[in-house]
Amino acid sequence: MSEEAPAGDPGPGLDAVLRARLGGFALDVSLTAEPGEVLALLGPNGAGKSSALRALAGLVPLTGGHVRLDGRDETTTAVEGRPIGMVFQDYLLFEHMSALDNVAFGPRCQGVPKAGARARAAELLDHMDLSAYAHTRPRHLSGGQAQRVALARALAVRPRLLLLDEPMAALDASTRIEVRSRLRRLLTGFDGVTVLVTHDPLEAMVLADRIAVIESGRVVQEGAPAEVARRPRTAYVARLVGLNLFRGRGDGEAVVLDARDGEGRSGGHGAGSAHGGGPARVAVREPREGPALVAFPPRAVALYPEHPHGSTRNVWRSTVDGIERFGDQVRVHLAGPPALVADITPAALADLGLTHGDTVWAGVKASEVECYPQ
Ligand SMILES: Nc1ncnc2c1ncn2[C@@H]1O[C@H](COP(=O)(O)OP(=O)(O)OP(=O)(O)O)[C@@H](O)[C@H]1O
Incomplete structure (x- = not known):
């Protein structure tokens, strides 16, 4: 044998x-x-x-x-x-x-x-x-x-x-x-x-x-x-450890997300599909070329009612797809692209006055993004 x-x-x-x-x-x-x-x-x-x-x-x-x-x-x-x-x-x-x-x-x-x-x-x-x-x-x-x-x-x-x-x-x-x-x-x-x-x-x-x-x-x-x-390598592991995870291709300062890749905390929402004309991009802290995975925790995602001004390099316009209690935080599911989850405080949720279907801006600093080869 x-x-x-x-x-x-x-x-x-x-x-x-x-x-x-x-x-x-x-x-x-x-x-x-x-x-x-x-x-x-x-x-x-x-x-x-x-x-x-x-x-x-x-x-x-x-x-x-x-x-x-x-x-x-x-x-x-x-x-x-x-x-x-x-x-x-x-x-x-x-x-x-x-x-x-x-x-x-x-x-x-x-x-x-x-x-x-x-x-x-x-x-x-x-x-x-x-x-x-x-x-x-x-x-x-x-x-x-x-x-x-x-x-x-x-x-x-x-x-x-x-x-x-x-x-x-x-x-x-x-x-x-x-x-x-x-x-x-x-x-x-x-x-x-x-x-x-x-x-x-x-x-x-x-x-x-x-x-x-x-x-x-x-x-x-x-x-x-x-x-x-x-550094999870599959959607299952990312979900287990509570990270947003996407596949894409590095083009220097950013990773261009795969159009078909539905991976991400909300699963199956087609992260990175075309939005406003182009595929979603995630700016990363170190230059990266070639097939890559990017991951960041839900607590790294900030939500804004308007497009934020400042140093945050990743900003996406998105739609609220679900809101749930998560420990002492609130977990907000965003339809994307990219589909992601954000953990915010109940006070922040109240300030934003978010409900299902609302439009919101999501921001993640490049310094919060883990990027590694596929
Ligand atoms: N004796 C068997 N005959 C036919 N199929 C089997 C047999 N034993 C297991 N399988 C199939 O093999 C696959 C793997 O089963 P297995 O029990 O090893 O998974 P697992 O990862 O341990 O899952 P769980 O956590 O649910 O126990 C399943 O699709 C199961 O239906």
């Missing part, structure tokens, strides 16, 4: 190329991670995150690619033979076993004698502050406690790869915060690779060293959380 030749000496950590077909869905992702690293797979529903995780586990057959862990090829290793631990959202504990026996189960299956397996399980439960619940059956545990037992069970087999699929999705908000901070501490001390599936950007930002954004079965962006947040 490993069709690609190993690229030099495969180092420690994870090196995976996952190609699979699930019905009409094609998965084709490459993932790498160093030992000790937490890689989050972030993406919309149906993007293929869980399928990628299941493929790493050996639960989805590959049509191509490979899974290498610490230099060993595990592509054809059976699920139970892989050095992995799994916590899935609906991966239930064994109801007829105590928390301790649930955790000891994996080591027992690996051939560890009963006393040794139970000692390891007790140690892990202690680490999770669950010693008092060692003999409790899962149905008497809270959701958060059960999730911690599931984590202990996954770690009990001393995995080199920990797979977490939306591990906190079933928990209520306050429990989730508690489990998340505990998980963070736990992962800091784990020297294997962790791959975490989530569609919660906050979870990814808090827990991951690196994020791989998956859309339609492909990795569309990869990088450190701060980098992904600052």
Whole structure:
């Protein structure tokens, strides 16, 4: 199944190329991670995150690619033979076993004698502050406690790869915060690779060293959380992190937006289509040539009743397309082009007296615009 030749000496950590077909869905992702690293797979529903995780586990057959862990090829290793631990959202504990026996189960299956397996399980439960619940059956545990037992069970087999699929999705908000901070501490001390599936950007930002954004079965962006947040490459990521994002072409001092590109916070409004004769342009702080992405936060967009005078180099006449409360701010959607969102204070909204369909001028300083190659 490993069709690609190993690229030099495969180092420690994870090196995976996952190609699979699930019905009409094609998965084709490459993932790498160093030992000790937490890689989050972030993406919309149906993007293929869980399928990628299941493929790493050996639960989805590959049509191509490979899974290498610490230099060993595990592509054809059976699920139970892989050095992995799994916590899935609906991966239930064994109801007829105590928390301790649930955790000891994996080591027992690996051939560890009963006393040794139970000692390891007790140690892990202690680490999770669950010693008092060692003999409790899962149905008497809270959701958060059960999730911690599931984590202990996954770690009990001393995995080199920990797979977490939306591990906190079933928990209520306050429990989730508690489990998340505990998980963070736990992962800091784990020297294997962790791959975490989530569609919660906050979870990814808090827990991951690196994020791989998956859309339609492909990795569309990869990088450190701060980098992904600052320089999104797709409309999905821009929406997640709350940025206005446009594609275009640099012609020196400005980026001329693609006429067809509907990307932007309001989505699908055709940012940059012809308006007043020419395509929309965004002035940038550093000269830029060639295909480029421009991004700026909604709070950088100021709204004016008249064309503003002053240093603001980006000014567009636009129409209010929607107004919504957003924290202690008000988020104003502008139809464009370019279609964008502006966050202003309730007082500013009252001053402007804006309602749906009104015409307004939107301004953004070039110094507020992030511009980077496509
Ligand atoms: N066993 C299967 N047979 C056919 N299609 C499948 C199977 N499993 C998954 N799919 C399809 O593969 C695609 C990816 O699903 P997957 O569950 O991996 O996405 P996801 O990113 O994890 O989404 P979610 O966040 O909603 O769980 C979907 O279109 C899904 O319908």
